[in-house]
Amino acid sequence: MTHRKAPLPSRDVTDQVIDVMLRVHGHDIYGYDPSFLARSIEARSRTAGEAGLAAYGKRLQSDPAEASALVTALGIHHSEFFRDPLAFALLEQRVLPDMLEAQRASGAPELRVWSAGCAAGQEAYSVTLLLTELCIRREKRARFRVFATDSSEEQLARARLGRYSEADLNHVRLAHLRRWFSATGHEHRISQELRDRVNFSRHDLLDPDSCCPPASIFGEFDVILCCNLLFYYRPAVRLQILDKLQRCLVPGGVLVTSESEAQVVADMGDFRPYGLHAPLFRNGG
Ligand SMILES: C[S@@+](CC[C@H](N)C(=O)[O-])C[C@H]1O[C@@H](n2cnc3c(N)ncnc32)[C@H](O)[C@@H]1O
Structure with missing residues (x-):
């Protein structure tokens, strides 16, 4: 069986998410790298059980808990002693x-x-x-x-x-x-x-x-x-x-x-x- 990667959100969808996060929820996520943002949005939309990225964008408009979950997902905290x-x-x-x-x-x-x-x-x-x-x-x-x-x-x-x-x-x-x-x-x-x-x-x-x-x-x-x-x-x-x-x-x-x-x-x-x-x-x- 071949696995196809889920498509990443288009620039427009990513921009819409950035806009909703700031305007509706007060989270400024504009500064993140666009491709990191796109991957994080795609991963969150799958975890949140949404059928597609457009549906995820819509949900974000009225779901503050999901907005917080997206912010949390953007915080990567992995570390190790003497990492490099x-x-x-x-x-x-x-x-x-x-x-x-x-x-x-x-x-x-x-x-x-x-x-x-x-x-x-x-x-x-x-x-x-x-x-x-x-x-x-x-x-x-x-x-x-x-x-x-x-x-x-x-x-x-x-x-x-x-x-x-x-x-x-x-x-x-x-x-x-x-x-x-x-x-x-x-x-x-x-x-x-x-x-x-x-x-x-x-x-x-x-x-x-x-x-x-x-x-x-x-x-x-x-x-x-x-x-x-x-x-x-x-x-x-x-x-x-x-x-x-x-x-x-x-x-x-x-x-x-x-x-x-x-x-x-x-x-x-x-x-x-x-x-x-x-x-x-x-x-x-
Ligand atoms: C991936 S970890 C790296 C930890 C460690 N420096 C290492 O290399 O193993 C990145 C850390 O940077 C923190 N971080 C990200 N943006 C930050 C910011 N604007 N100000 C302060 N800390 C930030 C995150 O909370 C996270 O704990």
Whole structure:
């Protein structure tokens, strides 16, 4: 039996959905990437049991619960510890040791890191684990602070709890698992020490009135991780987010993205690739 893919909504249907979501329900979904929006609308219309996309569009007009369900479907929160092994290897072996050394030499009070779009905290705890171990091993006097933000309060609550399934931990080394996690059945909890080191707060990267995590007071980050988030947005919105991040990075600070988003950063022209084939960039074109 051959399976035919369901057709994606036409541009017109997608535009109608964007319009109804804003006009009737007050949800602004215009900024999402059009093909991601089309795929999400098609998937939601199937899950909602509608016969076709036109019928789904009509239903949205009078069904606020379905409008909320569509908004929820647009929030993709998948994450893993050490999700991009190459990027984290570079952070561990070059970027963070060099920065800690520079911090010690210059007498700067602390190294500042921001995980922007942190989901349930896997990325923020990964970098915190590396920094903690580097400090224990070679830079006892070094100080660092890690801020982690997301637009979803639900994800932030999960992050603060710090409980993870085995699937989240595929890239965690056994030594790290033993040292920094405690297991209860199939669940693994990140240690209190690492939980205490990360400041989680809500921050919407699209909010024009707020430039950096509220608790950080000022930006001036040495490292910002913004991974697997840009590609859900339209090109103009991606640039708006990158512009905000660039303004929060110190000159020469490092931005980490995902492999599939690296080209967007390279095209922007304000960042220099940190090395070949890695989605790491230095602030300063
Ligand atoms: C796919 S997850 C990626 C998590 C992690 N950075 C990683 O690479 O594994 C994307 C996260 O970005 C968050 N996000 C999306 N748009 C955002 C925005 N405008 N402001 C803040 N967070 C946002 C989502 O809520 C979600 O938790």
